[in-house]
Amino acid sequence: xxxxxxxxxxxxxxxxxxxxxxxxxxxxxxxxxxxxxxxxxxxxxxxxxxxxxxxxxxxxxxxxxxxxxxxxxxxxxxxxxxxxxxxxxxxxxxxxxxxxxxxxxxxxxxxxxxxxxxxxxxxxxxxxxxxxxxxxxxxxxxxxxxxxxxxxxxxxxxxxxxxxxxxxxxxxxxxxxxxxxxxxxxxxxxxxxxxxxxxxxxxxxxxxxxxxxxxxxxxxxxxxxxxxx
Ligand code: C5P
Numbered sequence: 001x002x003x004x005x006x007x008x009x010x011x012x013x014x015x016x017x018x019x020x021x022x023x024x025x026x027x028x029x030x031x032x033x034x035x036x037x038x039x040x041x042x043x044x045x046x047x048x049x050x051x052x053x054x055x056x057x058x059x060x061x062x063x064x065x066x067x068x069x070x071x072x073x074x075x076x077x078x079x080x081x082x083x084x085x086x087x088x089x090x091x092x093x094x095x096x097x098x099x100x101x102x103x104x105x106x107x108x109x110x111x112x113x114x115x116x117x118x119x120x121x122x123x124x125x126x127x128x129x130x131x132x133x134x135x136x137x138x139x140x141x142x143x144x145x146x147x148x149x150x151x152x153x154x155x156x157x158x159x160x161x162x163x164x165x166x167x168x169x170x171x172x173x174x175x176x177x178x179x180x181x182x183x184x185x186x187x188x189x190x191x192x193x194x195x196x197x198x199x200x201x202x203x204x205x206x207x208x209x210x211x212x213x214x215x216x217x218x219x220x221x222x223x224x225x226x227x228x229x
Pocket of ligand 1: 129146148
């Protein structure tokens with residue numbers, strides 16, 4: 001039987017990618033499938049938590065049973081939904097692939113193809129939701145970040161992760177060792193398996209062996225559960 005160590009805990013999980021409009025019909029987005037975030041939400045609900053799943057663009061996934069699903073598109077929408085649901089939560093896990101930049105100007109009408117050279121798209125920085133969560137300094141609330149890193153040397157991936165944990169200020173960071181498949185197809189994004197390390201702000205580092213995204217989710221919740229007061 002599954003542990004019920006998250007019984008009654010309120011948790012928020014973000015999943016999938018954000019997509020930023022360029023005009024009414026086009027967006028800039030990414031290939032996140034949302035599978036890892038969905039697995040985290042499903043496992044937390046199975047272990048007794050009240051889960052709000054804030055989902056951006058995803059593959060065609062069945063929503064986990066017994067979670068509150070909030071669908072968002074842009075980073076700004078995800079920010080509002082996560083900060084809002086995060087107010088009453090004891091744990092927030094940012095598994096979403098949030099777009100770092102968005103187009104500075106959003107055309108009100110579909111951008112037309114002409115014989116002239118296309119204009120360059122100017123970008124502006126998006127808010128960093130994870131850092132905003134950490135900056136809120138809610139006492140007792142755990143904030144978990146994700147980092148997808150490429151790099152064959154284990155050492156590099158871990159030191160990138162350690163630096164990111166310090167920069168973001170979160171309590172735990174899941175470092176995803178995504179394969180360097182240039183077309184993205186052989187990476188952890190779209191597959192059903194995942195591996196990496198779980199780094200703690202206390203300096204701890206736990207390997208997350210290759211396995212299903214549900215298995216990785218279970219290990220993340222084990223670590224979170226052990227840290228909840
Ligand atoms: O900075 P980087 O994108 O590598 O960090 C990844 C972590 O930060 C993930 O947990 C992601 O959900 C979160 N993030 C965020 N807002 C952003 C960019 C990333 O919350 N604008």
